[in-house]
Amino acid sequence: xxxxxxxxxxxxxxxxxxxxxxxxPSNIFASKNNSVIRPVxxxxxxxxxxxxxxxWEILANGGNSLDAVEQGVRVAEDDPENNSVGxxxxxxxxxxxxxxxxxxxxxxxxxxxxxxxxxxxxxxxARLVMEKTKHVMLAGEGAKRFALAYxxxxxxxxxxxxxxxxxxxxxxxxxxxxxxxxxxxxxxxxLAIDKDGNISGACTTSGLRWKIHGRVGDSPIIGAGxxxxxxxxxxxxxGVGETIMRTLGSFLIVEKMREGMSPQEACEFAxxxxxxxxxxxIKEPYQAAFIALNKKGEIGAYAVRDGFDYVVSxxxxxxxxxxxxxxxx
Ligand code: ASP
Numbered sequence: 001x002x003x004x005x006x007x008x009x010x011x012x013x014x015x016x017x018x019x020x021x022x023x024x025p026s027n028i029f030a031s032k033n034n035s036v037i038r039p040v041x042x043x044x045x046x047x048x049x050x051x052x053x054x055x056w057e058i059l060a061n062g063g064n065s066l067d068a069v070e071q072g073v074r075v076a077e078d079d080p081e082n083n084s085v086g087x088x089x090x091x092x093x094x095x096x097x098x099x100x101x102x103x104x105x106x107x108x109x110x111x112x113x114x115x116x117x118x119x120x121x122x123x124x125x126a127r128l129v130m131e132k133t134k135h136v137m138l139a140g141e142g143a144k145r146f147a148l149a150y151x152x153x154x155x156x157x158x159x160x161x162x163x164x165x166x167x168x169x170x171x172x173x174x175x176x177x178x179x180x181x182x183x184x185x186x187x188x189x190x191l192a193i194d195k196d197g198n199i200s201g202a203c204t205t206s207g208l209r210w211k212i213h214g215r216v217g218d219s220p221i222i223g224a225g226x227x228x229x230x231x232x233x234x235x236x237x238x239g240v241g242e243t244i245m246r247t248l249g250s251f252l253i254v255e256k257m258r259e260g261m262s263p264q265e266a267c268e269f270a271x272x273x274x275x276x277x278x279x280x281x282i283k284e285p286y287q288a289a290f291i292a293l294n295k296k297g298e299i300g301a302y303a304v305r306d307g308f309d310y311v312v313s314x315x316x317x318x319x320x321x322x323x324x325x326x327x328x329x
Contacts, residue, residue, distance in 0.1 A: 037297030037314055038197060041068065043190040044238040044291055046309035046320030047082065051075040055192055056313040065192040065200035066105045066127075073101075073123050073202045076188040080159050084186030087120050088159045089206025094213045095166050097157040100205050100220040101126045102137075104228035106198035112137040112220040118154045119147045123204045126220070137220060157206075169210055187219055189226060189236030191293040199293065201226045201234045207241065217241025223251035232258045233295055235266070239288030239304065243278045253292050263292035263300030271302045271326050289323060305329065 039059035041052050055072030059065070077086025084090065091097045101122035102112035111130025114137060116122050125147045129138050138146050148154065158166075187205035194200075203226040205219040218241035219225035225241065227250035228234040235253035237244045244250075249270040256266035267290045274288055289303035291310055301310050301323045308323040 036197070036295075039065070039068075039192065039194050039314075040293060040297040040299065041072065041190065041192045041311075041313040042291050042293055042299045042301070043072065043188055043311050044236065044289065044308075045186050045188065046311050046322075047186055048076070048079065049311050049318050049320065050079075051188060051190065052311045052313045052318050055190060056318060059192060059194050060316070062195065064196070065194040065198050066103075068192045068194065069190045069200045069202035070103065070123055070127055072190050072192070073188050073204050074121055077121050077123060077204055080161070082186060082188075083162060083165070083209075084206055085188055085204055086122065086206065087155075087157050088162055089157065090162050090209035091158055091166050091206075092209075092211045092213045092215065095158065095163065096213060097162070097206055098211075098213070098215075099157075100207055100217055100225075101203060102220045102222060102226045103127050103130060103200070103202045104222065104226060104234070105130070105200045106228070106230035108228075108230065110136050110222045110228075112222060113143040113147075114139040114216040114220040115214065116140070116143045116147070118157060119144060119152050120155055120157060121152070123202050125150075125152065126202075126204075136222065139216070166210070187225075187238040189219075189238055189291060191228075191234040191236055191291060193293060193295070193297055197295065199228055199230050199234050199295070201228045201236055203236050205238075218244035218249075221245055223248045225250060227251045227254045229254050229258070231295075233263060233293050235263075235270075235290055235292040237288065237290050238308070240282070240286040243274050243282060243286060243288045243304075246281070247274045247277050249274055249288075249290055253290055257292065257294050263294050263298050264302070265300070267292050267300040267302035268324075268326075271304055275304060275326060285329075289325075302326070 055068040080088035189203040235250040289308040303325040
């Protein structure tokens with residue numbers, strides 16, 4: 001099933017019993033009378049609401065936003081059916097699953113891992129980098145050794161389903177293949193504000209499928225795939241990481257919110273900038289999208305093109321929304 005038809009199927013058969021909502025006016029999430037909404041969780045892609053529900057459960061029980069985002073995205077990492085994150089993620093061109101992840105909290109701390117192999121929960125390794133070391137990012141073999149030292153188990157992350165998909169791609173490989181496609185972007189980026197007004201964010205991915213071995217995307221790059229500044233808000237990304245890295249979209253969104261833009265306005269600004277700065281570089285019909293959250297609990301989302309959706313938990317409800325987008329085709 002193609003990603004697009006699979007997503008329609010997920011829409012039609014969602015088991016979580018929560019209402020589906022479609023493109024909404026951008027101000028639907030603006031707070032009324034300057035009031036503050038807490039807690040709030042927003043995450044990329046409405047493929048499965050369990051990550052949001054996990055984060056919400058933690059926040060509703062008085063937990064903090066850092067635990068909420070870490071535990072929330074771990075649900076996606078553990079899910080073998082999610083082929084863009086953690087276990088079951090589609091491999092690179094050599095059939096090897098390599099993972100990227102980053103995390104930031106309200107204290108301004110950041111941790112990240114890149115090109116990590118055979119460790120199922122990169123987000124928790126990123127959190128340990130943040131909490132246990134003076135560094136921000138560990139990569140490759142060093143990141144794995146660090147994880148093993150903290151008791152993580154080495155395991156095979158390539159599921160049979162992902163291996164079959166890779167074999168099929170190898171069989172149909174052509175000269176036109178360039179590692180950039182418009183499908184298979186299900187990176188989960190999650191942003192949350194807790195009852196105390198503290199904001200954290202997490203981003204985790206197996207990156208672009210069939211990428212060149214060694215390729216690292218935007219997800220572990222602080223400011224590209226994720227950025228949190230507790231004075232202002234947070235932003236996170238999904239899509240072709242190269243376009244996002246060139247414009248440091250998440251950092252840009254937080255800075256625009258600092259200047260007074262709403263999360264929605266800031267996401268739209270960042271998508272327009274991304275399109276402008278990538279126009280002479282990337283010709284394929286790529287996808288990239290941002291989500292954002294501010295101190296008041298207001299949120300925003302915007303994509304380059306149609307097809308991006310996201311999940312929001314607030315006021316005890318978890319709903320999926322179809323994002324607005326820039327390029328109308
Ligand atoms: N942003 C991710 C990357 O480029 C891909 C995705 O969003 O699924 O690695």
